[in-house]
Amino acid sequence: DQQVKQNSPSLSVQEGRISILNCDYTNSMFDYFLWYKKYPAEGPTFLISISSIKDKNEDGRFTVFLNKSAKHLSLHIVPSQPGDSAVYFCAASGSGGATNKLIFGTGTLLAVQP
Amino acid sequence: ETGVTQTPRHLVMGMTNKKSLKCEQHLGHNAMYWYKQSAKKPLELMFVYSLEERVENNSVPSRFSPECPNSSHLFLHLHTLQPEDSALYLCASSQGGPGVSGPLHFGNGTRLTVT
Numbered sequence A: 001d002q003q004v005k006q007n008s009p010s011l012s013v014q015e016g017r018i019s020i021l022n023c024d025y026t027n028s029m030f031d032y033f034l035w036y037k038k039y040p041a042e043g044p045t046f047l048i049s050i051s052s053i054k055d056k057n058e059d060g061r062f063t064v065f066l067n068k069s070a071k072h073l074s075l076h077i078v079p080s081q082p083g084d085s086a087v088y089f090c091a092a093s094g095s096g097g098a099t100n101k102l103i104f105g106t107g108t109l110l111a112v113q114p
Numbered sequence B: 001e002t003g004v005t006q007t008p009r010h011l012v013m014g015m016t017n018k019k020s021l022k023c024e025q026h027l028g029h030n031a032m033y034w035y036k037q038s039a040k041k042p043l044e045l046m047f048v049y050s051l052e053e054r055v056e057n058n059s060v061p062s063r064f065s066p067e068c069p070n071s072s073h074l075f076l077h078l079h080t081l082q083p084e085d086s087a088l089y090l091c092a093s094s095q096g097g098p099g100v101s102g103p104l105h106f107g108n109g110t111r112l113t114v115t
Helices: none
Strands: A010-014 A019-025 A032-038 A045-051 A056-059 A062-067 A072-077 A086-093 A108-113 B004-007 B010-013 B018-025 B031-037 B044-050 B053-057 B064-070 B073-079 B087-094 B110-114
Touching: A010 A019, A019 A032, A019 A086, A019 A108, A032 A062, A045 A056, A045 A062, A045 A072, A072 A086, B004 B087, B010 B018, B018 B031, B018 B087, B031 B064, B031 B073, B044 B064, B044 B073, B053 B064
Parallel strands: A010 A108, B010 B110
Antiparallel strands: A019 A072, A032 A045, A032 A086, A056 A062, A062 A072, A086 A108, B004 B018, B018 B073, B031 B044, B031 B087, B044 B053, B064 B073, B087 B110
């Protein structure tokens, strides 16, 4: 049973608009969440993270929101740029972010149209 | 070279072959990982090494054999694989070891096809 779910396999957005990528989790013990971005033929790269003691973390155009009661987090990209087109993975951990306990979602392919 | 480097980028092997995947990190990290990414599945953690000692083996079949000779190098030795082992194999490293939070730094992966 998947503990981290990204139910949208793909998303298409116009350049300049907001991209919202969603992630749901089932394990209430998760306390640290990360987003990774992956271009074709490259490995995933870390984008942004959030601890469960916060409900929002912002880094430039990227903002992650955490709703613990709904067990839901989302990544907002605004404004979206064509270079943001990639697969985005959500990951969660229940051990203060312990790297060997990260559980990944299946990813969402974002396409930003010029 | 910087970051995490994996070789080869692509590998095709028969079920009776023996091959090895190589990973090298130039980040001064002290933990290294092997992940498997199959089509439409989440990344699956296979092995974790911290300070050259294996600290995690996620029920991986014995036909996959990791080796970590030092903190900068990690190998995955493959023998008598099955077609279902075809996947993208990703190496990663981190600072502070597996019990510490912080981002993983991934290599570009080896695309393995077992025929």
